[in-house]
Amino acid sequence: MVDALRARRHRIEDLAAAVVVWAAALGVTAVFVWILGGLLWRGLGGVSWSFLVQAPRDAGRAGGIGPVLVSTGLILAVCLAVSLPIGLGAAALLAEFASDRHLFGRLVRRSLDVLAGVPSIVFGLFGGVFFCQVLGMGFSIMAGGLTLACMVLPILIRSAEVGFRSVPDEHRHAAAALGLSRASTLFKVLLPAAMPGVIVGVVLGVGRAMAETAALLFTSGYVDRMPGSLWDSGRSLSIHIYHLAMNISGGDANAGASAIVLMVLLLAINLAASFIASHFLQRGVVSV
Amino acid sequence: MNRDAALRLTAFDDVSPRPAPPLIRTCCLSVHYGAKTAVRDVELDIAEGAVTALIGPSGCGKSSFLYSLNRMTDLIPGCRVTGAVRIDGTDVCEPGVDTVLLRRRVGMIFQKPNPFPMSIRRNIELPLKEHGVRGRARRAEVVETVLRDVGLWDEVKDRLHAPAQGLSGGQQQRLCIARALALEPRVLLMDEPCSALDPIASGVVEDLIRRLRGRVTLLVVTHNLAQARRIADATGVFWVRDGAGALVEHGPTDAVFERPAAEETRRYVTGLHG
Numbered sequence: 001m002v003d004a005l006r007a008r009r010h011r012i013e014d015l016a017a018a019v020v021v022w023a024a025a026l027g028v029t030a031v032f033v034w035i036l037g038g039l040l041w042r043g044l045g046g047v048s049w050s051f052l053v054q055a056p057r058d059a060g061r062a063g064g065i066g067p068v069l070v071s072t073g074l075i076l077a078v079c080l081a082v083s084l085p086i087g088l089g090a091a092a093l094l095a096e097f098a099s100d101r102h103l104f105g106r107l108v109r110r111s112l113d114v115l116a117g118v119p120s121i122v123f124g125l126f127g128g129v130f131f132c133q134v135l136g137m138g139f140s141i142m143a144g145g146l147t148l149a150c151m152v153l154p155i156l157i158r159s160a161e162v163g164f165r166s167v168p169d170e171h172r173h174a175a176a177a178l179g180l181s182r183a184s185t186l187f188k189v190l191l192p193a194a195m196p197g198v199i200v201g202v203v204l205g206v207g208r209a210m211a212e213t214a215a216l217l218f219t220s221g222y223v224d225r226m227p228g229s230l231w232d233s234g235r236s237l238s239i240h241i242y243h244l245a246m247n248i249s250g251g252d253a254n255a256g257a258s259a260i261v262l263m264v265l266l267l268a269i270n271l272a273a274s275f276i277a278s279h280f281l282q283r284g285v286v287s288v
Numbered sequence: 289m290n291r292d293a294a295l296r297l298t299a300f301d302d303v304s305p306r307p308a309p310p311l312i313r314t315c316c317l318s319v320h321y322g323a324k325t326a327v328r329d330v331e332l333d334i335a336e337g338a339v340t341a342l343i344g345p346s347g348c349g350k351s352s353f354l355y356s357l358n359r360m361t362d363l364i365p366g367c368r369v370t371g372a373v374r375i376d377g378t379d380v381c382e383p384g385v386d387t388v389l390l391r392r393r394v395g396m397i398f399q400k401p402n403p404f405p406m407s408i409r410r411n412i413e414l415p416l417k418e419h420g421v422r423g424r425a426r427r428a429e430v431v432e433t434v435l436r437d438v439g440l441w442d443e444v445k446d447r448l449h450a451p452a453q454g455l456s457g458g459q460q461q462r463l464c465i466a467r468a469l470a471l472e473p474r475v476l477l478m479d480e481p482c483s484a485l486d487p488i489a490s491g492v493v494e495d496l497i498r499r500l501r502g503r504v505t506l507l508v509v510t511h512n513l514a515q516a517r518r519i520a521d522a523t524g525v526f527w528v529r530d531g532a533g534a535l536v537e538h539g540p541t542d543a544v545f546e547r548p549a550a551e552e553t554r555r556y557v558t559g560l561h562g
């Protein structure tokens with residue numbers, strides 16, 4: 001009798017929990033669908049091949065986003081070219097050579113945590129002063145990319161460090177017992193094994209960089225012409241959207257279309273990354 | 289005595305009439321973890337080409353002793369080695385010793401097979417490249433030779449590009465042995481090489497150890513006393529004395545098992561203890 005009552009109570013509790021969990025999940029999904037739906041509804045009509053390749057006209061109300069895409073790509077390229085080697089090096093140093101008790105390691109880790117929490121506008125102001133004025137780069141893709149690199153470094157280093165730490169000690173022992181030097185152990189054994197973590201870091205970093213406006217406003221500027229070199233100012237996609245939506249009356253349609261392009265790009269990068277990561281994980285192998 | 293051993297002995301006699309000096313000689317070798325002494329004052333001579341089994345209950349310092357022979361103890365935070373390990377006359381505990389070269393000559397096999405997460409071929413080629421074996425053809429030759437040595441060639445020759453993690457545990461362990469052999473070490477330290485394997489796979493590895501005798505000097509830690517009797521020329525028994533591991537007995541395997549000198553050994557080998 002008592003048992004039956006208890007069983008009933010458990011069933012009701014389970015049911016209640018299930019309802020709460022599902023409602024929360026549905027709520028999150030609904031918000032996402034709402035945003036995406038609104039975006040698609042407003043902007044999908046504007047996305048076409050010519051939109052992707054043409055230059056903006058009439059302050060962006062008409063025309064496309066060709067130069068903007070090129071600038072975005074260049075800014076990202078500069079950002080990754082600088083942050084990847086530095087990030088990997090720092091992560092390897094933290095994970096493999098600076099033990100937890102080490103003062104230097106603790107200092108670097110603490111600085112990174114602080115940096116990761118700094119608002120992007122602060123990075124923007126810093127980049128505007130340091131890269132544009134002190135180093136004399138002016139408003140340029142180079143200055144924007146470097147500023148972004150500073151911004152994504154903490155994320156990149158932390159994920160890559162986790163990647164290195166997740167490599168089991170057996171591999172380090174195997175490498176040492178075979179007389180591999182520390183450098184070869186790092187580059188040929190640990191780095192490939194740490195790849196999934198590194199990729200996650202790159203994706204998070206690229207995602208943050210692509211979505212960035214504040215840090216670029218004062219560094220790469222918003223000239224929407226096709227950039228001739230890395231020293232030209234160039235408008236990134238997110239700044240283009242911001243500009244169209246906030247400052248240009250009648251720019252809403254193209255802002256929506258550009259936002260769709262940005263979302264698709266981010267999604268594509270995410271998918272590609274998870275594909276590569278699962279490839280690494282599944283095969284557990286870096287082909288010869 | 290089997291035929292191989294007889295042949296080896298005569299060959300040995302031809303080369304040198306006197307017994308050769310031991311290849312490895314440890315003097316007062318102690319291993320400490322922080323303030324704790326895990327192994328104390330081990331004096332052990334090991335003849336070139338012999339198979340030596342190290343037995344003893346859990347925690348008596350067999351692995352610690354083995355790790356100190358090729359300075360793998362350097363990798364363990366807080367671990368300190370005192371005393372001397374002379375291998376071929378040089379003390380490998382000296383700070384100036386090049387551990388990369390040392391470990392090339394003194395290889396190691398672990399309890400858990402640990403191939404790198406790469407293809408079977410690259411597992412063997414990576415250390416070869418590292419140690420300056422040039423030329424694709426030359427390396428391919430070595431890969432085939434060592435895989436044949438461990439009896440793995442026919443099983444994997446069609447999938448050298450496949451990930452090593454896809455092999456069975458026994459195959460992985462043999463791959464690890466092949467990888468170590470590729471560097472032509474003089475000494476191979478094996479820490480319970482069969483304990484993660486089923487009886488058949490462990491029999492295969494045991495045969496392999498027997499075939500390597502004479503070519504490589506082998507130190508094998510094992511909990512399997514029958515295995516020690518089958519494979520080893522000499523046997524060392526470790527035991528915890530006064531809170532630290534010590535070598536309580538060492539000699540030809542038959543003597544250790546049939547006429548043990550130490551009381552602990554007598555109880556251990558007759559199964560009364562441990």
Ligand SMILES: Nc1ncnc2c1ncn2[C@@H]1O[C@H](COP(=O)(O)OP(=O)(O)OP(=O)(O)O)[C@@H](O)[C@H]1O
Pocket residue numbers: 321324326345346347348349350351352353364533
């Ligand atoms: N990394 C370490 N840090 C601290 N103490 C350790 C460490 N490794 C081993 N020890 C201690 O040293 C002693 C000897 O350990 P060791 O692993 O050498 O024994 P073993 O004979 O190989 O045992 P088993 O047969 O279980 O492998 C044990 O008391 C153990 O607790």
Ligand SMILES: [Mg+2]
Pocket residue numbers: 350351352479
């Ligand atoms: Mg052990």
